[in-house]
Amino acid sequence: xxxxxxxxSREAILGAVRRNRPRDAPVxxxxxxxxxxxxxxxxxxxxxxxxxxxxxxxxxxxxxxVVVEQCRSxxxxxxxxxxxxGLAGLDAALAAAGVERxxxxxxxxxxxxxxxLGRLAGAAVGLTGALAGIAETGTLxxxxxxxxxxxxxxxxxxxxxxxxxxxxLPTLExxxxxxxxxxxxxxxxxxxxxxxxxGDIELVLTRGVHGPRELTVVLVP
Amino acid sequence: MIAPLPFHRRxxxxxxxxGLRTALDRATDRFRIQRAEGLASLPDPDATRDRAxxxxxxxxxxxxxxxxxxxxxxxELGGRVHWATDAAAARAAVVGIARDAGARLAVKSKSMISxxxxxxxxxxxxxxxxxxxxxxxxxIQLAGETPSHIVAPAIHKTREQVGELFHRRLGVPLTDDPAxxxxxxxSVLRDVYLKADLGISGVNFGVAESGALSIVTNEGxxxxxxxxxxxxVALMGIERIVPTLADLAVMLRVLARSASGQKxxxxxDLIRGPRRSGDPDGPGELHVxxxxxxxxxxxxxxxxxxxxxxxxxxxxxxxxxxxxIGGHAYGSVYPGPVGAVLTPALEGVxxxxxxxxxxxxxxxxxxxxxxxxxxxxxxxxxRRAAVEAGRGSLWARLLLGxxxxxxxxxxxxxxxxxxxxxxxxxxxxxSGWIRRLPPPLSGWTASRDFPAFAxxxxxxxxxxxxxx
Numbered sequence: 044x045x046x047x048x049x050x051x052s053r054e055a056i057l058g059a060v061r062r063n064r065p066r067d068a069p070v071x072x073x074x075x076x077x078x079x080x081x082x083x084x085x086x087x088x089x090x091x092x093x094x095x096x097x098x099x100x101x102x103x104x105x106x107x108x109v110v111v112e113q114c115r116s117x118x119x120x121x122x123x124x125x126x127x128x129g130l131a132g133l134d135a136a137l138a139a140a141g142v143e144r145x146x147x148x149x150x151x152x153x154x155x156x157x158x159x160l161g162r163l164a165g166a167a168v169g170l171t172g173a174l175a176g177i178a179e180t181g182t183l184x185x186x187x188x189x190x191x192x193x194x195x196x197x198x199x200x201x202x203x204x205x206x207x208x209x210x211x212l213p214t215l216e217x218x219x220x221x222x223x224x225x226x227x228x229x230x231x232x233x234x235x236x237x238x239x240x241x242g243d244i245e246l247v248l249t250r251g252v253h254g255p256r257e258l259t260v261v262l263v264p
Numbered sequence: 265m266i267a268p269l270p271f272h273r274r275x276x277x278x279x280x281x282x283g284l285r286t287a288l289d290r291a292t293d294r295f296r297i298q299r300a301e302g303l304a305s306l307p308d309p310d311a312t313r314d315r316a317x318x319x320x321x322x323x324x325x326x327x328x329x330x331x332x333x334x335x336x337x338x339x340e341l342g343g344r345v346h347w348a349t350d351a352a353a354a355r356a357a358v359v360g361i362a363r364d365a366g367a368r369l370a371v372k373s374k375s376m377i378s379x380x381x382x383x384x385x386x387x388x389x390x391x392x393x394x395x396x397x398x399x400x401x402x403x404i405q406l407a408g409e410t411p412s413h414i415v416a417p418a419i420h421k422t423r424e425q426v427g428e429l430f431h432r433r434l435g436v437p438l439t440d441d442p443a444x445x446x447x448x449x450x451s452v453l454r455d456v457y458l459k460a461d462l463g464i465s466g467v468n469f470g471v472a473e474s475g476a477l478s479i480v481t482n483e484g485x486x487x488x489x490x491x492x493x494x495x496x497v498a499l500m501g502i503e504r505i506v507p508t509l510a511d512l513a514v515m516l517r518v519l520a521r522s523a524s525g526q527k528x529x530x531x532x533d534l535i536r537g538p539r540r541s542g543d544p545d546g547p548g549e550l551h552v553x554x555x556x557x558x559x560x561x562x563x564x565x566x567x568x569x570x571x572x573x574x575x576x577x578x579x580x581x582x583x584x585x586x587x588x589i590g591g592h593a594y595g596s597v598y599p600g601p602v603g604a605v606l607t608p609a610l611e612g613v614x615x616x617x618x619x620x621x622x623x624x625x626x627x628x629x630x631x632x633x634x635x636x637x638x639x640x641x642x643x644x645x646x647r648r649a650a651v652e653a654g655r656g657s658l659w660a661r662l663l664l665g666x667x668x669x670x671x672x673x674x675x676x677x678x679x680x681x682x683x684x685x686x687x688x689x690x691x692x693x694x695s696g697w698i699r700r701l702p703p704p705l706s707g708w709t710a711s712r713d714f715p716a717f718a719x720x721x722x723x724x725x726x727x728x729x730x731x732x
Binding site: 055059061063064072151157180182187188198229230231236238243246247253 | 484543
């Protein structure tokens with residue numbers, strides 16, 4: 044059987060690369076020093092606030108109430124599952140406050156796909172957890188998966204993320220080293236650093252271009 | 265792509281455009297300040313850049329292995345890999361994917377390689393409407409133009425011009441408020457994301473060990489374009505590989521800082537395959553088109569180092585030539601210092617021989633490059649290649665040949681110098697400046713004056729001072 048056209052191109056390209064790649068041994072350079080980040084919650088908050096995000100740090104007994112307040116707005120919410128949010132009593136409190144939760148499932152194809160996307164676009168708040176937080180940059184580490192819709196951190200104008208203090212790490216490098224399981228968790232892993240923004244018109248900073256205009260991180264126990 | 269006007273005509277046009285000058289000044293100044301602040305947030309910026317360079321160097325030294333491993337990893341995750349030897353193959357691959365998917369509408373996030381291969385016209389010809397989603401790209405698509413900067417494609421437009429464009433093309437009230445224009449674009453493009461069958465993106469880095477596609481944006485447009493439509497197609501140059509996640513972290517440390525001064529772009533996505541079973545959302549299909557289009561050839565040639573480039577755009581903002589003429593005058597997909605090396609290498613030194621000449625070799629580009637590419641050296645090598653391809657001017661060869669002949673013979677050199685001094689002082693008169701020279705030297709005096717030679721040569725002066 045003749046090889047598929049794709050295999051021929053693969054061999055042609057890899058063969059040309061092999062023939063032409065540099066012969067000299069690379070010079071190399073040692074790893075560069077990383078910034079020291081002493082107080083993680085404080086550094087995280089300062090980094091994120093500098094980008095226009097907000098960080099709330101309620102006492103543990105008030106965490107549920109604070110999250111509900113953030114979600115009680117003009118429209119329904121698009122949220123991660125209760126198990127993924129991991130804040131005991133939150134589901135019941137949201138229901139009691141009359142907050143409407145959309146079903147996040149989007150069919151892979153028509154029928155129903157476009158219609159469901161349209162419905163999700165009506166969400167006012169996206170509520171997610173976070174697998175880690177990076178203090179140096181004010182970054183949330185998010186991953187897709189069952190119970191973790193990615194559209195929750197992309198479609199609504201306001202993204203509310205619950206971040207456990209224990210999951211704060213100083214740098215991206217430390218997150219790669221100390222939390223290897225996070226990086227293969229889902230089909231999409233997102234590092235989100237502040238609300239959506241653009242400088243494409245004269246480099247004037249504008250927020251909420253395609254993603255959320257507001258980002259609120261609630262630090263939970 | 266062949267630019268419609270000769271290079272020097274496009275430059276003259278750009279220099280005559282006051283709106284362009286205003287926009288370029290406002291933007292490149294801001295970019296340069298932000299970059300400096302961004303680098304300053306690192307404990308040791310130079311060591312970080314050395315490390316980033318070492319990662320690129322080591323990757324390219326074994327690119328075949330890393331690239332093969334990356335492609336296998338993408339396949340294991342359920343993605344389909346398409347190998348495109350040239351631009352036509354890349355276009356055909358994407359048009360084929362669109363046809364198989366029955367796609368009518370594609371939403372695209374910014375991708376320089378899609379510009380390089382001329383993707384949009386091919387898709388449109390195949391009956392697929394393509395809408396750019398990056399705000400800057402959307403603006404220039406509405407205006408029927410091409411990007412003039414690698415990271416800020418609409419940098420050549422003032423806010424007033426964008427407001428006018430939106431008013432004319434979208435029927436919204438006239439405004440010069442960027443926030444208002446952003447709201448308009450959000451609402452128009454939101455509809456496109458939800459209706460698009462196909463999401464098209466570039467790739468900043470492909471991680472060989474895990475098959476992850478790393479794509480960075482500030483607006484979130486790539487995230488939405490790779491999540492909402494049912495099929496995602498990613499185009500990627502074969503050199504855009506990093507071996508490991510740890511290597512990716514090194515590159516991310518310098519990429520956004522060099523581009524805009526940010527520590528990290530707002531959205532840094534790592535995509536590993538299409539949606540998985542149990543996932544509530546995400547595309548059902550993922551295609552990765554690996555584009556060679558000359559890169560494997562460049563790897564073995566004199567300007568191989570240009571393949572280290574991570575497309576941050578810092579060299580454009582630093583370049584005194586780019587800052588005067590903007591991106592369009594180059595006439596190429598990739599403008600600025602990096603474009604002046606990359607374009608002749610990709611598309612032919614003969615057609616693009618003017619670009620490496622458009623530099624004073626001042627070295628500002630090398631100074632800011634996050635992976636320390638020696639761009640001036642590569643520009644010189646590109647000039648050499650152009651001359652070897654027969655694109656050097658006869659006059660230049662004649663004059664440089666006579667100079668070389670004289671410079672090797674001290675007596676002849678002194679004689680020639682004495683004559684030149686006499687003649688130049690005669691031509692300059694009292695002012696000491698020569699305002700017009702006959703051809704072929706008229707090219708010099710057309711745009712600047714030439715100073716008369718000093719009364720004494722350097723070596724005469726040296727001897728005199730040593731004697732006293």
